[in-house]
Amino acid sequence: MDYLRSYKNIYDQNIILMYKGELTFDLVTSMIATLEERLEELEENRKVKKKFYNVATECIQNLYYHLDEVNADEIRISSYDSRSALILIAARKRFYSLQTGNYIPTERTAEIQQRLDDINAVEPEELRTLYKKALNEQEFSDKGTGGLGFIDIARKTGGQKLRYKFQPVTDNVSYFTLQVRLPRDV
Template identity: 95%
Template sequence: MDYLRSYKNIYDQNIILMYKGELTFDLVTSMIATLEERLEELEENRKVKKKFYNVATECIQNLYYHLDEVNSDEIRISSYDSRSALILIAARKRFYSLQTGNYIPTEKTEEVKKRLDDINAVEPDELRALYKQALKEQEFSDKGTGGLGFIDIARKTGGQKLRYKFQPVTDNVSYFTLQVRLPREI
């Protein structure tokens, strides 16, 4: 009977996509395609659909690109793999909710926190200027990313605050959770 209760809970929460485990390139590609199909079924507003698809794609790709920053030996202590990630996407009545979770080197938490706090402190109409400034100043990493993802997510969600949390796992590793909301009416 527990499985029926779990299914009902997932159904009642309007879960679009839920995944916990190791991420691979093929899995990321499959998730993005599945998300696109599900959004076609759920969302009539083309503008909202496009924005949310772009935000979700950015979040999922960010997870994939940054998974290898943690030493696998550090995580095995807790029975999880360093490439393990969490993705939960739900359709609420007034907004879409996207939550991601992944391991991050503890030494990077302050840098990520500062970046997120700086973005959250900016008014929605100032995000475009912040994006252009970051684009000018950023050097692209060997992964091809320039650190613009969080700004882009905030822009596309209409300046919704990016919620986050860091939980220590070991002395050198923390678990980073990011929650993003996108209003269903734009």
């Protein structure tokens, strides 16, 4: 393997953070602190810094709280990888790109897709109303969260559409990827 070429590729893509592995509370805390430090070096606009920090924090916490362990034997990976997540955050010229990926039970894809489609269907100014409605309904998931994460991410990105994909791995397991773009010219 040509490590120098790999490094140059990562450098050229201006990748701020890249991680694949199991998420722990301490690791999430460390990632968020690292992102905050890197952002101080990269971004001058205070408003963009604040939004980026909030969106990145929400994306990483979303992964941490909603990471489902899947049957590793079924998808022929290690049990460690079955509980792992992928995080890739890059600074582009006009936007920041935040991408996450993780295995999920296929039975959850329809619910997540509907939630994301509902959020993507509303205009940016309607996201605030949707957020307040979700907050007032106070319905909590089996993970103890209020389901505000995706809405909050869409709000903070100025109504950018949340890009996502579900890739079937087996009948029972899918791989979920989410891509969020935060404009740098807010």
